[in-house]
Amino acid sequence: MILKNAYIWHNGIFVRRDLYIKNGNFVAKLENPEREINLEGKYVFPGFSDSHAHVLGVGIKSLTLNLEDNDIEQVLHSNREIVIGRGWSELPSDVSKLNDLKKPVILIRRCGHVAWINKYAMSFLKCNDHFIYEEELEKIWKLLPEEFYVKAFERGQEEFLKKGITSVHSDDLHGVSFETLLRLLRESKLRIYEKLYTSEPWKYEYGTIGISKIFGIKVFADGSLGGKTAYLSKPYVNSANYGKFTLPENFKEIVKFANNNGLQVCVHTIGDEALTRVLELLGKNYGHRIIHAQIIKKSDFSKLQNFVFSIQPHFFIEDQKIINYIPKGNFLLYPFKQMFNNGIKIAFSSDAPVSPHDPRYVIEGALKIGFTLEESIKLYTEASGMIINENIGKLHPGFKADFVVYSDKSLTNIEAVYVNGEKVY
Structure with missing residues (x-):
């Protein structure tokens, strides 16, 4: 042609x-x-390439209730058997009304790391608190039928394509079986680079599937700043809480398996102490990826050269309110331009559905923190392939x-x- x-x-x-x-x-x-x-x-x-987003998550968000405006009336009047919504930053003051509903209500925070559940859902999910965090949220995804996830995946890929995003480094092994995920990847019109969320990567297969590829393993070292679960070296302001360190105990075994099989380990790491521990555990196992890296100890900065990063330039703009949660210390906050200037390999991502899956939104955030337009476009196209040795963008x-x-x-x-x-x- x-x-x-x-x-x-x-x-x-x-x-x-x-x-x-x-x-x-x-x-x-x-x-x-x-x-x-x-x-x-x-x-x-x-084609734009998003180096860290959630195709399934974008689809799920479009098929469930949008809570960005804190409107719980839509929850109260929903006719769904299981009511799921996402997008709140601060819970509405009248959320207790939802305890009167005789069906599960699950309200997921914008970050995806915290959810509020009503009394019925507490009993349904066998939880002792209205709030559930981190890996506990996996209980939610087991409630819904697999057909829902198939529809959500198809909706998600359509959402990315219509924004000019032709490939996504995604994370979709949530709720859906691995067999169904393979089928979805094989049929996908969007080029997907899949990283499997698992602490037992040896149970799965990897490699090219259609135009897509399963290339890596996704693990979490901590949570989110907004949910106060990112793991810090000092407690959050006006709190005794340091956040949560959630790295699997067998992390070194996961890295060894990845090294032996040519896979990339991708570690969600936001807090400074989480990053310190991840870098120590990785040691000289170079080439693996850190996702986010929003708070970095100055003493750790020189250790970043041997790894690659998926970063979200717009987070600095979005997070101005929650930056106040971070204690004073010898930290670098959202030092993405400094990383780039020092030759550290970074690629842009939206982290959708946490933020809009729109290249213009991400690039506008990058321009505000000092990147040029040409740099921003390269970091949201070609660089996404460079960090996994793929010729895209x-x-x-x-x-x-x-x-x-x-x-x-x-x-x-x-x-x-x-x-x-x-x-x-």
Whole structure:
């Protein structure tokens, strides 16, 4: 296939030239192409690649109640047998009304690390408190039928594609069986790089599945700042709480398995003390990934060079209120630009559904903390592939033919999205 007469994104500018595609990849030249598409006056951009988000989570959020405006009336009047909503930052003052409902009500915080459940759900889930945290939330996902997750996954991939995101490093082994996950990956039109949430990675298979790939293992070292479960070296302000350290006890065994099988371990790590402990346990097992890294001890900064990072530049803007929870100390807070300037390998991500799965939103956050537009685009396209040695995010021979066609250079009006050389949106 040949794309003719388009303006192609190249090194920060648009250049008028043709693009050639063969077997799902860009090539330097193509004799006698079977198809020719005239893109006269259109702008072609590499597909955005989100280095850490949740395809299933985005779909689930779209199929459940949105609690971002703290409206519990929609919960009270829901006709669902199990009421699930997500998005609150501070619980509404009248949440106790929900204890009168004779069905499970589960309200998940925006961060996804804390949930409030009503009395009926407490009994249903065998919990002793209205609040559940971290791995306890896995109980929730066992309540819903597998057909729900299939629908949610399909909705999630559609949501990413329509924003011009052609690949996602996702985390979807929640509620859905591994057999069903394999089927979803095989049928996916979105290119998915899957990291399996498990402390027993030897139970699963890895490698290429359709246009997607299971490449790694996901574990949690702590929780979230907003939920006050990120693990700190000093207690949260006006509290005796340090957060939670949740790294699996067999972490070294997981890393050894990953090393022996060419997999990447991806560790959710937000608090400074969690990061210190993860770096100590990783030692010289280089090349693995830290996700988030929002609070870093200055003494740990030099140790970051040997690892790769998925970071969210917009979190610094979103978290201005909860930064007040962080105690004073010898920390670097959200030092993403400093990491980049020091040659540490980072890639941008949205962490959707925690934040909007919109490249413009992520890039606007990056511009506000000092990244240039060209840097931001590279970190949300090509860099996402670089941290896992995949040729994506670049309109160049040898790279996957994942791209977006826009009607103008403002990059707001998407006309078509291609993955592996095929139109998918």
